[in-house]
Amino acid sequence: MNTIIRIALRNVVRHKRRALITAITMMVGIGFFIALDSLYNGLDRLSVDDVINFRDSSVKIFSAAYDADRESYPLDKGIPDAAALRAWLKQDKRVVAVTPRAQFLAQAGNNRDTTYVIGNVIDAASDAQVFSLKKALIGGYFTQQAGSDRQIIVGKDLAAKLGLKVGDTVVLAATTRYEAQNADDFTIIGLLSTSDPTLNNSSVFITYDAANDFLDLGGLVTEMDVRLQSRTNLSAVLADSAAVAAATKSSFPALAPYSFQDLNKGILTVLKQKRIWGYVMMLFLLLIAAVGIVNTVLMSVYERVREVGVLKALGFRGSEVIRMFILEGFFVGCLGSFLGAALGTLINLYSIYVGFSLASLGDVGSGFVFWGTLRGEWNPGSIVFAVVFGLIIALIAAYIPARSAARMTAMAALRFV
Amino acid sequence: METILKLQAVRKSYTKAQRSVEALRGIDLIIEKGEFLAIVGPSGSGKTTLLNIVGCLDLPTSGSVLYDGRELGRMTEAELSIYRKENISFIFQSYNLIPVLTVQENVELPMVIERRFSHSEMRRRACEIIEAVGLGQMADRFPRELSGGQEQRVAIARALVKNPIVVLADEPTANLDSRTAEEIMSLMETMNRERHTTFIFSTHDAMVQRHARRVIVLHDGLVSEDRKEAA
Numbered sequence: 001m002n003t004i005i006r007i008a009l010r011n012v013v014r015h016k017r018r019a020l021i022t023a024i025t026m027m028v029g030i031g032f033f034i035a036l037d038s039l040y041n042g043l044d045r046l047s048v049d050d051v052i053n054f055r056d057s058s059v060k061i062f063s064a065a066y067d068a069d070r071e072s073y074p075l076d077k078g079i080p081d082a083a084a085l086r087a088w089l090k091q092d093k094r095v096v097a098v099t100p101r102a103q104f105l106a107q108a109g110n111n112r113d114t115t116y117v118i119g120n121v122i123d124a125a126s127d128a129q130v131f132s133l134k135k136a137l138i139g140g141y142f143t144q145q146a147g148s149d150r151q152i153i154v155g156k157d158l159a160a161k162l163g164l165k166v167g168d169t170v171v172l173a174a175t176t177r178y179e180a181q182n183a184d185d186f187t188i189i190g191l192l193s194t195s196d197p198t199l200n201n202s203s204v205f206i207t208y209d210a211a212n213d214f215l216d217l218g219g220l221v222t223e224m225d226v227r228l229q230s231r232t233n234l235s236a237v238l239a240d241s242a243a244v245a246a247a248t249k250s251s252f253p254a255l256a257p258y259s260f261q262d263l264n265k266g267i268l269t270v271l272k273q274k275r276i277w278g279y280v281m282m283l284f285l286l287l288i289a290a291v292g293i294v295n296t297v298l299m300s301v302y303e304r305v306r307e308v309g310v311l312k313a314l315g316f317r318g319s320e321v322i323r324m325f326i327l328e329g330f331f332v333g334c335l336g337s338f339l340g341a342a343l344g345t346l347i348n349l350y351s352i353y354v355g356f357s358l359a360s361l362g363d364v365g366s367g368f369v370f371w372g373t374l375r376g377e378w379n380p381g382s383i384v385f386a387v388v389f390g391l392i393i394a395l396i397a398a399y400i401p402a403r404s405a406a407r408m409t410a411m412a413a414l415r416f417v
Numbered sequence: 418m419e420t421i422l423k424l425q426a427v428r429k430s431y432t433k434a435q436r437s438v439e440a441l442r443g444i445d446l447i448i449e450k451g452e453f454l455a456i457v458g459p460s461g462s463g464k465t466t467l468l469n470i471v472g473c474l475d476l477p478t479s480g481s482v483l484y485d486g487r488e489l490g491r492m493t494e495a496e497l498s499i500y501r502k503e504n505i506s507f508i509f510q511s512y513n514l515i516p517v518l519t520v521q522e523n524v525e526l527p528m529v530i531e532r533r534f535s536h537s538e539m540r541r542r543a544c545e546i547i548e549a550v551g552l553g554q555m556a557d558r559f560p561r562e563l564s565g566g567q568e569q570r571v572a573i574a575r576a577l578v579k580n581p582i583v584v585l586a587d588e589p590t591a592n593l594d595s596r597t598a599e600e601i602m603s604l605m606e607t608m609n610r611e612r613h614t615t616f617i618f619s620t621h622d623a624m625v626q627r628h629a630r631r632v633i634v635l636h637d638g639l640v641s642e643d644r645k646e647a648a
Contacts, residue, residue: 003522003529010517310513313474315502315530411474414509 004320008327011300019332022296026336026394027343029289030386033282034344037386038351038376040278044271045234045377047195051264053132054194057099057225058237059244060258061085066222067256073105073118075177075220082221085252092247094228094240097129100221102211106174108154108204110162117158117202119174121211130227133205139166139190142207150214152186153205156193161201164188172204176216184214233377286389289336293397297329301401308405309413318406325405329398330391337390341383351376421582421615422448422471427480429466429638440466442638443480450582451613453606455620455629462635464619465587471617472505472585473497502531506576508586508618512568514560514575520547521556524574531579546574550604566597570604577608586618590625602628 012019052058062070066077079085082100089098102121107114124142128134133153134141142151152170164170166188173183186206192199211217228244231237238261245259261268301308308321355373405413429441440463448454448471456464469475470482473489482489484500492500506527514523524543528534534542547556550570560568569589576584589605590598606628609616618625626632634642 003518003526006522007515007517014517306513307515310507310509310515311530312498313472313501313507314527315498317498320530409474411469414474414513 004324005327008324009331011304011328012331015300018296018299019335022292022332023336023339025292026289026333026390027339029285029287030337030340030390031343031347033285033386034341034379034383035347035351035376036278036282036285037379037382038344038348039374040275041234041377041379042351042355042375044275045237046374047267047271048234048237048260048264050195051267052227052237052260054136054196054199056258056260056263057130058228058241058260059226059248060263061224061226061248061252062222062256062258064254064256073103073222075102075104075175075215075217075222078102078220078222079224079255082219082224085224085248085255088251089224089226089244089248092244094244095226096229097126097227099123099126099130099225099227100208100223101127101225102208102217102220102222104174104211104215106172106204108158108162109171109173110164110168111171113162114171114173115158115161115202117155117172117204118198119172119211120203120205121208121215121217122205124207127225130225133192136192136194137190138193139188141190147209150184150186150210151189151207152210153190153192154188155200155203156191157197157200158202158204159188159191166191170204172206172214174215176214177218177220178216180216182214186210233379286386286393289340289390290393290397293329293333293336293394294400296332297325297398298401300328301325301405305405305408305413308408309410309415312408312410312413321406322399322402325402326395326398329394329402333391333394333398336394337387340390341387344383344386348376348378352378419450420447421450421485422446423483424471425481425483427467427470427477427482429463429470429475430478440638441470441477444638444640446633446640446643448583448615448617450615451609452615452617452631453609453629454615454617454631454633455626456617456633456635457619457621457626458635458641459621463638464621464635467635468585468587468617468619471583472507473501502527504582506579506581506584508569508572508576508584508589510588510591512560512565512572512592514568514571516560519557519559520552520563520571520574523560523571524578527575527579534579542578543574546578547571549608550574564597565592566594566600569593569597569601573601573604573608577612577614580612581614583615583617586616588620588622589618590620590622595624598622598624 063077063079066074069077086098089095100123104119106117106119108117138156154170159165168188169185170188171183172186176182194200208219212219226244228240231240241259242261245257248255248257311321352375355375357373424444424446427441427444430437430439444467456467458464470477476490515526518526521543524547525539528539528542547553550573552567552570555563590601593601602625605616608614620626629646631645633640
């Protein structure tokens with residue numbers, strides 16, 4: 001074994017307690033960097049999944065005519081051959097489920113007050129395969145036996161505004177597909193409590209059976225919502241969404257398909273900015289680890305200045321002195337980095353396969369009820385980054401005191417007390 | 418006799434606590450190959466400074482040091498390092514062994530640094546010299562497992578392993594009891610006789626002076642006496 005490597009390695013072993021404390025500092029910094037990065041990804045994913053599960057699905061498709069006039073919720077510009085589109089979409093291996101929806105403007109009231117709402121007409125069975133309304137319900141979901149019964153799911157905050165609860169009656173007034181005015185009583189079977197305030201404040205859901213009767217809808221589909229297969233990483237989710245939207249546009253030029261990123265540019269930008277600040281904070285963790293390495297090598301250098309003098313008197317060059325101390329820093333850095341990667345991986349294993357339940361957080365007061373589980377995401381890039389960063393920091397941290405030791409003359413080093 | 422070192426009007430001054438201290442005040446000295454020379458004098462007389470200048474660890478403020486006719490003061494730091502590596506070995510008062518290397522590895526170290534020897538040659542030479550200083554059974558031990566006398570023997574072995582022209586020893590027996598000091602001096606004498614290595618050592622130990630064949634007495638940075646002892 002090369003003598004310089006031997007001296008460096010044995011010095012690390014000789015001061016094993018000090019090396020271990022430094023390595024543990026690094027391990028904590030790097031381990032938590034990896035774990036936090038994974039949880040950050042998980043949080044981003046939770047936000048994206050919420051939008052997919054409750055509002056936008058993975059891919060949303062309108063007719064081009066409806067899309068041009070979407071703000072006014074027209075009931076005369078639906079998707080022309082919705083059944084054919086649905087059948088075509090289902091052939092795609094990435095597609096798990098497809099559901100039709102129609103949106104309409106309405107007024108909801110309690111016989112005293114009224115408020116404008118966005119009505120959502122859903123096919124209860126297939127909608128439950130695409131969206132997750134059931135998971136965010138206080139009360140029940142539409143049953144198959146309900147048929148054309150006037151049942152309705154109302155946003156939780158909307159119900160509160162009107163002083164209504166499950167089992168109460170809400171009066172819904174709307175313009176039918178053929179421009180006639182209609183109003184009817186609907187029985188509230190569930191209150192929707194999601195992370196999306198628009199859904200909670202101003203949305204109601206009724207079934208196609210009820211809407212065909214109430215709005216003369218005739219099975220009109222204003223949007224087709226698509227659920228894609230579950231993917232581990234967000235980037236894969238976004239890639240699938242873009243690919244399916246592009247394929248739909250290519251096969252159905254008269255339609256206006258939207259990928260998740262088309263509909264949620266703002267959300268993705270916010271997540272990206274949040275991530276940058278997250279990285280800045282996490283880099284501080286790694287810098288703490290760097291301070292540990294600087295401290296270890298500094299102590300090592302000051303303890304061994306006379307030894308440096310002897311080595312220089314024997315003919316060691318300054319570069320060899322630097323190499324010896326850098327190797328010491330590198331060995332400690334290796335130990336710390338790999339222990340950190342192991343710690344981060346262990347925390348990730350727990351957070352990805354077990355996760356942290358959010359249910360215990362309950363209602364935090366803003367009407368947003370936490371539910372589900374926060375899970376981390378694998379990010380091999382961040383593990384490699386943390387390990388490489390740890391090693392580079394260790395080398396830089398070791399270089400500074402090593403250079404000052406190497407600059408001393410043999411005489412000055414031998415005289416050093 | 419062949420002259421290997423010639424010092425002409427060597428002066429050395431330091432600044433200590435904002436005061437200029439003249440450690441050497443004009444030393445003229447000729448040292449010949451194979452000498453066993455003691456530099457003696459009271460503390461602060463300039464013994465260590467003179468040794469450091471001869472060993473190229475320090476440069477004179479004025480005057481010249483010639484080795485084999487070459488002026489050391491005109492060499493670059495790199496050239497001085499090579500000169501040191503090829504011609505001079507040091508024995509320090511506090512042994513200064515590398516604590517994480519075994520006896521064998523410490524002795525091999527100067528040859529490793531010089532990169533002139535094959536691995537087997539390094540091993541052979543190291544074993545031979547370790548045997549010669551009486552530590553054949555201790556080659557695999559670390560310095561912390563040795564006594565002071567044994568450590569100084571290792572330092573001597575390390576100094577002699579590559580057959581240097583000059584060995585400089587700064588108070589080589591200062592940390593040893595009298596019996597061990599006597600043994601160390603005998604060992605150095607034997608090495609000087611057998612290998613014709615020039616030994617220059619600083620000391621204020623009377624016993625050490627008795628072993629020297631030439632004694633230079635320094636006083637206040639000047640040579641006050643230069644006497645040859647009977648062999």
